[in-house]
Amino acid sequence: MDKKLAYLNVVLASCLWGIIGIFVSNLYELGLSSIQIVSIRVLSTALILILYVVFRNQKSLKINLSHSWYFVGTGIVSFxxxxxxxxxxxQMTSVSIATILLYTAPAFVTIISRVVFKELLTTKKFLSLLLTFIGCSLVIGIFQNSNTAISFNGLIMGLGSGFFYALYSIFGKIALVKYDSLTVTLYTFIFASIVVTPLSELWEIAHLFKHVEIWLNIIGIGFLSTVIAFTLYTKALNTIEASRASIIATIEPVVASIVGFIVFQEELNFWQYIGIIMVITAIILVRDSKIDV
Known part of the structure; x- marks a missing residue:
């Protein structure tokens, strides 16, 4: 794949992740819990991909059982x-703190990629990480609230979310040595479904599935924001470094903020606009792979 197309894939995937809040908010309003929404996301994605490969690309179903640890990594350990x-x-802190801690993921990817894949930790990557971290902080408004206390357990959980989120890029890149992006995405969500679904108690809300509205949101969260998004992102990992892909993917909170402004009438202030510009600058900086210093 051409590098420009790979970068575009990551941007498109991030945009699709960024609009997931629309579907999640609708499902919350319909009475679903967080774990049930996660379960619906992974289960619907797995079913859609299984149907696709059965009818269009059956060879993507074939894996070596000894390679199952790849998908334990992407589906269970990571997702x-x-x-x-x-x-x-x-639950322990706030949405703002949780979001900014989640987006420590690029730093984890860059550090782990340096060890596992021997990717260079260049000046550009370092500056991109710094711009991304500050930019995301401004976008979610964390610096505007002086009362944002955080417990030690909240900090550990938040860093854990960033760490495990980062591992998708690592395990995904390893799996792509043996399998194509469709197979990696398929088994990621099969393995995730096996673990998450029994914990979600979806059967207790079976009566809700008679409504058309819930199915429209399931298509949104499962097909658009998961199947297509993860397929695009995983495919891009074939061509570009995991660290670069992870940094570019931080356009997601920018898109989420814009969606909040347009769909939910959430106001964007001056500092959020500055944050958006910083994240876009970081993406442009890390995308330039011709000269690394």
């Missing part, structure tokens, strides 16, 4: 645990 940590952080 399931990052969601669990994230929701706990929100």
């Amino acid at each position: 399931s645990l990052f969601n669990w940590c994230l929701f706990n952080t929100i």
Whole structure:
């Protein structure tokens, strides 16, 4: 894949992740809990991908059982645990603190990639990480509230969400050595579904599934913001470094803020605009792969 197309894939994936708040908010209003929404996300994604590969690309179903640890890594260790940590952080602290701690992920990816993949920790990457971290902080408004106290457990859970979120890029890149992006995405959500679904007690809200509205939001969260998004992102990892992809993906909170402004009439202030500019600058900086210093 051409590098420009790979970068575009990451940006598109991030935009699709950024609009997930629309579907999540609607599902909350319908009476679902956090773990039930996560379960619906992974289960619907797994079912959509299984149907696709059965009818269009059956060879993507074939894996070597000895490689199952790849998908334990992407589906259980990464996706399931990052969601669990994230929701706990929100409960212990606030959405703002939880979000900014989640976006420590690029730093974890860059450090781990340096060890695992021998990727260079260049000046550009360091500056991009700094701009991204400050930019995300401004976008979510964390510096505007002086009363944002955080407990030690909240901090550990928040950093855990960033760490486990980062591991998707690491395990995903390892899995792509043996399998294509469709297979990696498929088994990520099969393994995640196996773990999350039994914990969600979805059967207790079975009566809600008779409404068309819930199915429209399931399509949104499962197909648009998960199937397409993760397929685009995983495919891009074939071409570009995991650290670069992770930094570019931090456009997600920017998109989420814009969605909040347009859909939920949430106001953007001066510092949030500055934060958006900083994140976009970081993406442009890390995208330039011709000269690394």
